[in-house]
Amino acid sequence: MSRVQRKRDERVRRIVAVAAEVFGERGYEASTLEEVAERLDVTKGSLYYYFAGKDELATAAIETLGTDWTERLEALATSTGDRPRDERLRALLREHIAIAVHEYPAALRLFLVPDSWPAALRMRIRELRRRHDLVFRREITAGVEAGDFAVVSVDATLQAMHATMSQAPLWCAHLAAEAREQAIDDLADTLVRLVSSPR
Amino acid sequence: MSRVQRKRDERVRRIVAVAAEVFGERGYEASTLEEVAERLDVTKGSLYYYFAGKDELATAAIETLGTDWTERLEALATSTGDRPRDERLRALLREHIAIAVHEYPAALRLFLVPDSWPAALRMRIRELRRRHDLVFRREITAGVEAGDFAVVSVDATLQAMHATMSQAPLWCAHLAAEAREQAIDDLADTLVRLVSSPR
DNA sequence: CCGAACTTTGACCCAAGAGTCAAGAGATGA
DNA sequence: TCATCTCTTGACTCTTGGGTCAAAGTTCGG
Numbered sequence: 001m002s003r004v005q006r007k008r009d010e011r012v013r014r015i016v017a018v019a020a021e022v023f024g025e026r027g028y029e030a031s032t033l034e035e036v037a038e039r040l041d042v043t044k045g046s047l048y049y050y051f052a053g054k055d056e057l058a059t060a061a062i063e064t065l066g067t068d069w070t071e072r073l074e075a076l077a078t079s080t081g082d083r084p085r086d087e088r089l090r091a092l093l094r095e096h097i098a099i100a101v102h103e104y105p106a107a108l109r110l111f112l113v114p115d116s117w118p119a120a121l122r123m124r125i126r127e128l129r130r131r132h133d134l135v136f137r138r139e140i141t142a143g144v145e146a147g148d149f150a151v152v153s154v155d156a157t158l159q160a161m162h163a164t165m166s167q168a169p170l171w172c173a174h175l176a177a178e179a180r181e182q183a184i185d186d187l188a189d190t191l192v193r194l195v196s197s198p199r
Numbered sequence: 200m201s202r203v204q205r206k207r208d209e210r211v212r213r214i215v216a217v218a219a220e221v222f223g224e225r226g227y228e229a230s231t232l233e234e235v236a237e238r239l240d241v242t243k244g245s246l247y248y249y250f251a252g253k254d255e256l257a258t259a260a261i262e263t264l265g266t267d268w269t270e271r272l273e274a275l276a277t278s279t280g281d282r283p284r285d286e287r288l289r290a291l292l293r294e295h296i297a298i299a300v301h302e303y304p305a306a307l308r309l310f311l312v313p314d315s316w317p318a319a320l321r322m323r324i325r326e327l328r329r330r331h332d333l334v335f336r337r338e339i340t341a342g343v344e345a346g347d348f349a350v351v352s353v354d355a356t357l358q359a360m361h362a363t364m365s366q367a368p369l370w371c372a373h374l375a376a377e378a379r380e381q382a383i384d385d386l387a388d389t390l391v392r393l394v395s396s397p398r
Numbered sequence: 399c400c401g402a403a404c405t406t407t408g409a410c411c412c413a414a415g416a417g418t419c420a421a422g423a424g425a426t427g428a
Numbered sequence: 429t430c431a432t433c434t435c436t437t438g439a440c441t442c443t444t445g446g447g448t449c450a451a452a453g454t455t456c457g458g
Contacts, residue, residue: 004404004456011405029228032445045448046406054446112366152392156385159370160363167362186355193351194392203426203434210435231415244418245436253416 012050012060015040020061024106028058028117055118062110062121066128069104077135085148086192089139094188097165101172101184108166133158140195150197157194164191211249211259214239219260223305227257227316254317261309261320265327268303276334284347285391288338293387296364300371300383307365332357339394349396356393363390 018039022031033054037044051057073096080091100108111125137158143149151157168187172180217238221230232253236243250256275294279287299307310324335357342348350356367386371379 007455008404027226027228029226033447034445043407044446045408048447048449049405052447152388153382153385156382156389159366159386160359160389163362163366164359167358167365171358183352183355186352187358189351190355190359190393193395194389196392207434232417233415242437243416244438247417247419248435251417 013064015047015050015057016060016064019057020065020110021106023058023061024065024104024109027109028121031058033057055121058117059121059124062125062128065104065110066125066132069099070128070132072099073132073135077139085139085143085146086196089136089143089195090188090192092136092139093161093165093191094184097168097184097187100165101169101180105169105173108169111166129162133162136161143195149195151195160194161191212263214246214249214256215259215263218256219264219309220305222257222260223264223303223308226308230257232256254320257316258320258323261316261324261327264303264309265324265331268298269327269331271298272331272334276338284338284342284345285395288335288342288394289387289391291335291338292360292364292390293383296367296383296386299364300368300379304368304372307368310365328361332361335360342394348394350394359393360390 015036019036022036022039025031026035031054033044033047036057037047047057051060076092076095080088080095082088083091111129117125137154140149140151140154140157144151144154164187168184172183175183214235218235221235221238224230225234230253232243232246235256236246246256250259272295275291279290279294281287282290310328316324336353339348339350339353339356343350343353363386367383371382374382
């Protein structure tokens, strides 16, 4: 790959990262290309050299963010060693929430639907979410089949976990640093109880 | 109150209801007064006779919706009779989710922060949420003190419940009618496990 | 150092949507 | 029926923000 090509890629990556930030903070409608450009110390027109328009930029932002995010979770799942199922699930939940809170503080807002994303984007978001859920779904069903876990319904359990995780960054944003770490632990511990057999 | 006065109030109520619908469906930014007016079979200008502007209308919508919603939950809490604590909590959760899904399908979107509501509104939203949480907080702490419930952290538990409930309408929207009822039950059953002592 | 390819700029266009208002249409009540 | 008060209209302005583009600036290989 030529030097020029590489530079371009780097540029694109940077733009997408900043765009993801803005879209994450403001939602689709309230984000302006002007602001994205400003944060990059560039003018709006320049963005159009790389992207056809707002939609395309938003798509790229979601695509990248969502993929990074999901791949990271999948990697986590394979790298987390063998241990009692509940401990394993807890570790996964904890790490996952921690990553969300620390590294993608605004990212998950992209995955809350209420904002009116363009229709094409919404489908892509749903797809990413499915892949994302799959990691936890596997853990849960395996645990249930082995008799280590008991759930009312796998779907409802996933739904509850997903909802909680996706709103965690919002909640934790208010808290001071130490309280935040505590909150992450608490959330993970709390969510594990969803799969443990009741007394 | 004069006949005229009453008519005006009725008019205002109607406007606010429709506005809440639109804001709920589209979010703040993507909603237009034009659309609100259209659904009312009126022109935009007419709205300005009753409200100073978009912000004020949105505030009124959130205020009304949030208050109705919260009062309804509070009423539910006092009307739900004495029974074992977990059954009581389950009933509350179930009813609450059911109301959300059936009667305010879009309403809770108003209470998800990601959309950029005007700053003044956000505070009001937070306040309503606090009042809203209080109902469940009371149930939980009472249960914990009595030794019937065990939680990792009351705050984390509330957070998980709130997140799940607030996203329930979105989830249930995809489902067919019977599946929806089942989903509501499952969610309630699932959430109750958050407070039951683990094995 | 030159020319070609790549990149950025800023002025510009345009549509959408918030907000205004004078004029008129309805109600109301004496 | 007239006078007044209430309400609605639709045409208007103004701002914002997406999108375009020719011209200027930058980079790079030869």
